[in-house]
Amino acid sequence: MGVVGGSIAGCAMAVAGTRAGADVTVYERSDGALQDRGLGIVIPPDLHGRLVELGYLDAAMPTAPVAEHVWLARSPGSGGTRELARQPSPVTPCNWGRLWQSLRASAGGARHHRGRPVTSVERVPAGGALIRTADGEEAYDIVVGADGHRSLTRQTVAPGLRPEPAGYLVWRGTIPVSALTGRTLELLRGAWVTLGFPGGHGIFYLIPGAAGGDPRERLLAYAIYASPPASPPGEEREPAPYVREIAEEHFPDEWAGIVARSEHASLVCHPVADLHAPRAADPPFVLAGDAAGITRPHTASGAVKALQDALCLERALGACASPAEALHRYTAERTPEGARLVELGRRLGAAQVERTPDWSAMGQAEVDTWFRAVLAGNRSYLYDY
Ligand SMILES: Cc1cc2nc3c(=O)[nH]c(=O)nc-3n(C[C@H](O)[C@H](O)[C@H](O)COP(=O)(O)OP(=O)(O)OC[C@H]3O[C@@H](n4cnc5c(N)ncnc54)[C@H](O)[C@@H]3O)c2cc1C
Numbered sequence: 022m023g024v025v026g027g028s029i030a031g032c033a034m035a036v037a038g039t040r041a042g043a044d045v046t047v048y049e050r051s052d053g054a055l056q057d058r059g060l061g062i063v064i065p066p067d068l069h070g071r072l073v074e075l076g077y078l079d080a081a082m083p084t085a086p087v088a089e090h091v092w093l094a095r096s097p098g099s100g101g102t103r104e105l106a107r108q109p110s111p112v113t114p115c116n117w118g119r120l121w122q123s124l125r126a127s128a129g130g131a132r133h134h135r136g137r138p139v140t141s142v143e144r145v146p147a148g149g150a151l152i153r154t155a156d157g158e159e160a161y162d163i164v165v166g167a168d169g170h171r172s173l174t175r176q177t178v179a180p181g182l183r184p185e186p187a188g189y190l191v192w193r194g195t196i197p198v199s200a201l202t203g204r205t206l207e208l209l210r211g212a213w214v215t216l217g218f219p220g221g222h223g224i225f226y227l228i229p230g231a232a233g234g235d236p237r238e239r240l241l242a243y244a245i246y247a248s249p250p251a252s253p254p255g256e257e258r259e260p261a262p263y264v265r266e267i268a269e270e271h272f273p274d275e276w277a278g279i280v281a282r283s284e285h286a287s288l289v290c291h292p293v294a295d296l297h298a299p300r301a302a303d304p305p306f307v308l309a310g311d312a313a314g315i316t317r318p319h320t321a322s323g324a325v326k327a328l329q330d331a332l333c334l335e336r337a338l339g340a341c342a343s344p345a346e347a348l349h350r351y352t353a354e355r356t357p358e359g360a361r362l363v364e365l366g367r368r369l370g371a372a373q374v375e376r377t378p379d380w381s382a383m384g385q386a387e388v389d390t391w392f393r394a395v396l397a398g399n400r401s402y403l404y405d406y
Contacts, residue, residue, distance in 0.1 A: 022038040022043040022044070022045045022046075022161055022162065022163040022164075022165060023045075023046050023048065023150075023152045023159060023161035023163070023164045023165070024038070024045060024046065024047040024048065024131070024164075024165040024167055025048055025139045025142065025152065025164065025165065025166050025167060025168045025172075025173065025174050026047075026048070026049060026050075026166070026167035026168035026169060026172075026310075026312070027047045027048070027049030027051075027125075027133060027135070027167075028049070028121065028167065028169065028310070029062075029117075029120065029121060029124065029310060029324050029327050029328070030167035030169075030309040030310025030311065030312065030327035030330065030331070031047055031049065031165070031167035031168075031309075031310075032047070032121065032124035032125045032127075032128045033077060033124050033128075033167075033309070033310075033327055033328050033330070033331035034165045034167050034307075034309050034330065034331050034334060035047050035128035035131040035133075036076075036077050036124060036127045036128045036331060036335075037331040037332065037334040037335035037338070038131070038163075038165075038334070038335075038338070039128065039130035039131055040075075040076075040335050041334070041335050041338035041339050042338075043162075043163070043338065045128075045130070045131035045132070046131065046132045046133075046134065046159065046161075047128070047131050047132065047133045047134065048134050048137045048138075048139050048152060048154060049133065049134065049135050049136070049137065050136070050137070050138035050139070050168075051135070051136070052135045052136030060116075060117040060193055060195060060242065060287060060289075061114055061115070061116070061117065061193075061195065061226060061228040061240075061242025061243075061244075062114070062115045062116075062117050062120055062228075062321075062324045063112045063113065063114045063115070063213070063226065063321040063403075064112070064113050064115060064321075064324065064325050064328070065111075065112065065113065065325065065402040066086060066111050066112065066113045068113075068325060068328060068329070069084065069113040069115075071332070072328060072332075075332075076127060077123075077124060077127050077328070077331070077332075078120075078123045078124065078127065079123045079126065079127070081234075082115070082119055082120065082122075082123040083116070083119060083229035083233065083234030084113045084114065084115050084229060085113075085114045085115075085226070085227045085228050085229055085236075085239060086111070086112070086113050086114070087110075087111070087112060087114070087209075087210070087211055087212050087213055087226065087227075088109065088110070088111045088211060088212070089107055089108065089109060089110055089211055089212040089213075090107070090108050090109075090110035090212060090213055090214075090215065090403070090404075091104060091106075091107050091208065091212045091213075091214050091215075092104070092105040092106045092107070092214075092215050092217065092380075092383075092388055093105065093214055093215070093216045093217070093273070093276075094216065094217045094218065094273075094380040094381045094383075095218070095271065095272060095273045095381065096273070096381065097381045097382075100273055100274035100277075101273055101274070102273035102275055102276065103273075103381060105217075105380065105381075105383045105384060105385070105387075105388050106383070106384065106385040106387075106388035106389065107212070107385070108388075108389075108404070108406045109406055110212075110213065110403055110404065110405070110406070112213060112226075112321075112402070112403065114213070114226050114227065114228045114229075114242065115228065115229070116228045116229045116230065116231060116240070117324075118231055119229060119231070120324070134154075137154050137155075137156070138154065138155070139152055139153065139154055139168070139173060139174075140153050140154060140155065141153045141173070142164050142166075142173065142174050142177055142306070143177075144177070144305065144306075145160060148162070148305070149161055149162045149163075149164075149305050150164040150305045150306060152164060161305070162305060162344045163304075163305050163306075163307060163344050163348065164305055164306050164307070165306075165307050165308075165309055165334075166178070166306060166307070166308045166309065166312040166313075167308075167309045167310050167312055167327070168312050169310070169311045169312060170184060170294070170296065170311040170312070170315050172308065172311070172312035174306060174308065174312060175298055175308055175312050175313070177306060178298060178300060178302075178303045178306050178308060179298045179299055179300065182296065182298060182299075183296070184292075184294035184295070184296040184315055185294055185295045185296065186292055186293070186294050187292075187293040187294055187295065187317060187367075187370055187374075188248075188293075188375075189221070189246060189247060189248050189249065189293055189370070189374050189375070190246070190247065190248075190249050190290055190291065190292055190293060191244050191245065191246050191290070191291050191293055191318055192243075192244070192245045192247075192260050192263070192264045192267075192288065192289070192290050193242075193243070193244045193245075193287075193288070193289055193290075193291060193318075194242075194243050194245075194264070194280075194285050194286075194287060194288035194289070195228070195240040195241065195242050195243075195285065195286040195287045195288075196240065196241045196243070196279065196280070196283040196284070196285055196286060197240060197241075197283070197284065197286060198227065198237070198238075198239045198240060198241055200241065200279050200282075200283035200284070201241060201279060202275060202279075204275075205275060205276070205279065209225065209226065209227050209241065210227065213225065213226035214226070215373075216272060216273075216276055217373070217377060217378075217380030218267075218270075218271030218272070218377070218380065219271070219377055219380075220247060220248060220374065220377055221245065221246045221247035221248070221267070221271075221373075221374050221377065222245075222246055222373050222374065222377070222380075223243055223244065223245040223246070223268075223272070223276075223280075224243060224244045224245075225241060225242070225243045225276075226241075226242055226243075227239045227240070227241060227242070228240050228242045240286055241279070243280065244318060245264060245267060245268075245280075246293070246319070246370075246373065246374045247267055247374070250263045250266075260288050260289065260290040261285070261288055264280060264281075264288065265280070265281040268280040268281045269281055291318075293317050293318065293370065294315055294317075295315060295316070295317065295363050295366065295367060296314055296315040296363070297314040297359050297360050297363045298312075298313050298314055298356075298359065299356070300352050300356055301313050301314075301330075301351060301352045301355035301356045301359060302348040302349070302351045302352040302355075303348075303352070304344065304345040304348040304349070305344065305345070305348070306348075307334065307348050307351060307352075309327055309330040309331065309334070310323065310324070310326065310327030310330060311323055311327070313326075313330065313355065313359055314326070314359035314360075314362070314363060315363075316359075316362040316363050316365070316366040317363075317366030317367065317369065317370045318366075319366055319369035319370055319373060320362055320365050320366045320369060320401060320403075321402075321403055322362050322365075322366075325402075326358070326359065326362060329355075329358070330351075330355055333351055333354050333355055334347070334351055337350040337351045337354075361399065361400075364399065365396075365399045365400075365401055368395055368396065368397065368399065369395065369401075372391075372392075372395040378391060392404060
């Protein structure tokens with residue numbers, strides 16, 4: 022089995038392949054240190070438990086679990102913080118780099134080529150497919166496209182398919198926990214937070230630091246969703262000043278202070294987009310993670326989906342007599358799940374960015390009723406109440 026991409030999806034698929042008895046080679050374009058990406062990734066506790074049990078993740082990988090979700094907004098007419106609602110929401114926040122490191126260690130049974138971009142993949146009429154790099158080509162029974170949102174492998178399975186922009190952006194950052202006041206830190210030790218404002222919202226949660234599991238080394242991870250800044254054509258605004266502007270205009274003083282005045286450990290701006298491949302596999306090709314589909318980050322499910330893709334592949338390879346049969350089983354399970362998550366992301370984005378409610382006028386009952394209507398029966402591990 023050849024795997025294009027060695028990030029979360031690529032390493033998880035490599036673990037799945039080796040556990041199912043395949044000889045696996047991973048090709049990763051980057052020769053940089055993937056573990057240095059210190060951003061936040063939330064996964065459901067039961068998935069975390071299953072991945073540890075099966076040996077995909079090391080039980081010692083630090084996490085920062087919380088049990089509740091708290092909705093906040095700025096108090097009308099003052100800079101104070103108003104709590105709108107609080108709901109049970111057990112989640113397991115991880116540090117992206119530590120999650121990748123743990124998967125990479127579990128994928129030690131595969132061959133890993135770093136700094137080796139795949140230039141093309143091609144179906145072989147007799148069966149299997151070729152992976153080409155600048156160094157030559159290799160034939161595989163199964164080729165996994167785990168090459169992210171601009172996947173070259175997906176172009177073979179679904180030519181011409183492109184991400185559809187949502188029309189707004191997300192700024193994703195991390196701040197050392199020392200920037201937090203006692204009260205905010207106390208809140209975040211037990212809950213993840215949504216801070217609503219007109220035209221967008223911010224999500225805040227603690228994650229383990231890059232170095233270890235010491236709670237004093239934790240980072241505050243955030244994702245702020247809003248419209249792009251107005252800037253002259255061809256000129257891109259720096260993310261830090263715009264995030265500061267949003268925080269100062271819309272956040273309660275306490276939260277604006279954290280975002281606007283803190284030294285950031287990381288800050289990046291991502292476009293938000295939807296994409297769903299019509300088939301998660303077309304033997305001998307199989308797509309995983311963002312290569313198979315991009316769901317808006319409101320679902321906190323891109324990495325979750327990649328990990329579930331891997332569990333599904335392992336199960337299918339173990340249960341089926343041939344790789345082709347296994348990939349048909351994979352596509353039957355994962356294609357509808359990808360479509361469901363894209364739809365969920367659209368609903369969450371419409372409600373929390375495109376048509377935001379008057380947050381500050383809402384209380385527990387209004388938030389509960391509003392969010393049930395937003396989900397309209399769709400499942401989300403974040404809002405499972
Ligand atoms: C703001 C934000 C918050 C998020 N929060 C969460 C969350 O809380 N929970 C969650 O589950 N998900 C979350 N996600 C989504 C998650 O980050 C992604 O879905 C996930 O990291 C995708 O992993 P991947 O391995 O599929 O893709 P990537 O991480 O993009 O990896 C693709 C890899 O393929 C390599 N590659 C590409 N082309 C080639 C080539 N030609 N040859 C060789 N290698 C190649 C790249 O170098 C890269 O390493 C969030 C996303 C955003 C933007």
